[in-house]
Amino acid sequence: RYTGRTEIVSFRKSYHGSTHGSMSVSGNEIKKQAFRPLLPDVRFIEFNVMKDIEQITTSTACVIVETVQGDAGVRIPSQAYMKALRAKCNETGALLILDEIQCGMGRTGTLFAFEQFGIVPDILTTAKAFGGGLPIGAFISDRKIMRSLTHDPMLGHITTFGGNPVCCASALATLEVIEEEKLLEQVEAKGKLFERLLKHPQIKEVRRIGLMFAIDFDSAERVNKIVEQAKQRGIITYWFLSHPYSFRIAPPLTITEEQIKESCASILLAIDNA
Ligand SMILES: Cc1ncc(COP(=O)(O)O)c(C=O)c1O
Numbered sequence: 001r002y003t004g005r006t007e008i009v010s011f012r013k014s015y016h017g018s019t020h021g022s023m024s025v026s027g028n029e030i031k032k033q034a035f036r037p038l039l040p041d042v043r044f045i046e047f048n049v050m051k052d053i054e055q056i057t058t059s060t061a062c063v064i065v066e067t068v069q070g071d072a073g074v075r076i077p078s079q080a081y082m083k084a085l086r087a088k089c090n091e092t093g094a095l096l097i098l099d100e101i102q103c104g105m106g107r108t109g110t111l112f113a114f115e116q117f118g119i120v121p122d123i124l125t126t127a128k129a130f131g132g133g134l135p136i137g138a139f140i141s142d143r144k145i146m147r148s149l150t151h152d153p154m155l156g157h158i159t160t161f162g163g164n165p166v167c168c169a170s171a172l173a174t175l176e177v178i179e180e181e182k183l184l185e186q187v188e189a190k191g192k193l194f195e196r197l198l199k200h201p202q203i204k205e206v207r208r209i210g211l212m213f214a215i216d217f218d219s220a221e222r223v224n225k226i227v228e229q230a231k232q233r234g235i236i237t238y239w240f241l242s243h244p245y246s247f248r249i250a251p252p253l254t255i256t257e258e259q260i261k262e263s264c265a266s267i268l269l270a271i272d273n274a
Pocket of ligand 1: 016128
């Protein structure tokens with residue numbers, strides 16, 4: 001609507017949702033198979049690979065990317081890569097859309113993850129933690145881009161539950177709590193404590209940014225058993241859609257030091273017994 005172009009560039013192993021549009025730009029082929037045909041003109045490139053950025057051209061309407069890929073197993077890009085992506089979008093006139101539905105709202109230690117990469121997107125999406133437990137998602141952009149959705153046709157971009165006052169009040173209260181309780185300042189120390197306590201010979205790799213973790217093992221079967229064992233010990237975790245070799249840790253930012261110690265002890269027991 002804004003650029004008059006049709007091509008969308010997205011990333012392999014990305015996840016943006018299960019509605020028709022968001023599934024079309026998600027990179028998990030197995031999940032998409034049953035729902036074709038999907039949106040045409042979507043080009044998939046490799047995340048955090050510099051040379052693939054060349055595939056963004058003046059035909060590209062937008063590039064949609066998770067600042068930190070979540071369901072690909074917590075893939076953290078380099079700052080140089082994100083800056084090159086921003087520069088290529090500026091050069092070609094493509095809009096840069098950052099999906100922070102999973103990595104936003106303080107999960108990585110800053111309110112939005114992009115703050116750590118020295119770039120600003122044209123469009124930002126947020127949901128999940130944004131509502132503090134109530135269902136709300138948001139599309140954030142500047143006035144010029146937002147205005148392009150208000151006319152021709154009039155009411156061409158509306159939704160029943162958009163702007164629901166109860167959900168908006170919850171989202172506002174969530175932002176206030178994050179600020180008043182200084183939650184962002186605690187994220188890195190809490191993340192480091194998890195990382196220090198979670199040592200086990202079966203763990204192959206830990207990827208972490210703030211309080212967002214992927215813990216890698218040698219097989220999906222092992223991860224399945226650990227998830228089951230963890231559940232029996234009161235820990236809710238899960239594997240990743242595009243990376244079943246890891247389970248995730250994404251605790252509430254309000255978790256205490258004591259709770260982190262208890263959780264890690266339970267997780268280590270779950271690994272021992274899996
Ligand atoms: C990065 C990302 N984008 C989008 C979504 C989809 O959000 P929703 O299910 O609210 O449409 C998810 C859900 O897991 C996600 O992780």
